[in-house]
Amino acid sequence: MDDATLIAACRRGDARAMETLYHQYKRRVFGLCYRIVGANDVEEVVQEVFVRVFRGLAGFRGEAQLGTWVYRLAVNCSLTHAGKQRRRQEVGDEPLEAMAAPAPMMRDPRLSHRVEAAMAQLPAGYRAILVLHDVDGLSHEECAAIMDCRVGTSKSQLHKARAKMRELLGPSLAAERADREPA
């Protein structure tokens, strides 16, 4: 089913079409939100994203790709939520454990675990560009469309985010390199 057909069916309230749209985007939206807001709040934010998607389809004019529009909603919801998290943390009315970083997923304990932990320490905007560009493999043009910024801004944000990640992971990365180099 192409996007136009899917959108038209969703607008009519076709339950199967709505579920199809959800399954089409759920993993990327969930992964994006997960890495921006963390495991504790991800389901709440993803719910909000899809509710906005289905409510907003009536006004979706197709000026952007459907996927771009969905991801833009996901980024906006996640960044808004992350901002609220930060404010709650600043005023101290949220327990520290509730502010925990995304739980690292143990696939490669040597590095991926530490990469996840380092990402959780970045500002939310850096996390967003890293997920969109590096994890999801989107181009800078696509990232810029989703984040509603210039391509140059997307590139510079990525550069800063990677530099910050390297700063956080520096010793680990250096150790990995030393392990691989011949004695």
Place this chain on the structure above:
Amino acid sequence: MICRELQDRVVAYLDGDLDDRRAAECRGHLRTCDACRALADEHARLRDALTQLPAPDPAPALWGQIRARLDADEVAASQPSRLTRGVTRTLGRLGDWARPALRPLALAGSAAALAVLVVKLRTPTPHGGAVAPAVALAPAAGAPTATEPAPPVVIMRDALDERADREAVEEARLRQVTTELLALARPEAATWGAGRAARFDREVERRERAILAAAPGAARARAWHDLTAFLERTALGEQVASAGGGR
């Protein structure tokens, strides 16, 4: 190329975002600089690790939760607000004798209810067990239809949002509103003519606008007090003439 330039371009170089000339400059520098080569190697490792991060899966139940929320939204959108239902129900209970006279009150009902609630809000009320009847009664034939909640509702609800268990508070408010509206309406309803009721509406609206325009704090409190005092005067039987005068 110097090391600083390489550091500025290493991410773009590794991602293939540089033009041929600049990419060649980077390659040339990396062949001769161990420190920058180490830096580029670390960035490459980092990028590879990021691209290989696994995608977490949402719980299977998540779609059901989203669907339920969408369904609930549709149901809510198809029904009048609880405040509106409460006003309608209250007026319906008054009986046929009162309905014509109370039509104007329906328009002002939300504001009057809010005014009463201001007082209630200032005095903390116990929430436990304060649940209004869950059955939504259909409006009685001929009963007036209340308008959508006036802008101050937003103010009130924002205040309530800061308190625990908003749903229970809202239900408690509705019951209180209903009781207070009965007390407000009965004595005056039979005596109101259409012109007086219209002046009453205008006065309520003017005070609502004053509340919205007032700065938070003492000024807004005075504006609220003005509205509540006006409604109390009306409820006590003082003439609404002061509401209209020569306006």
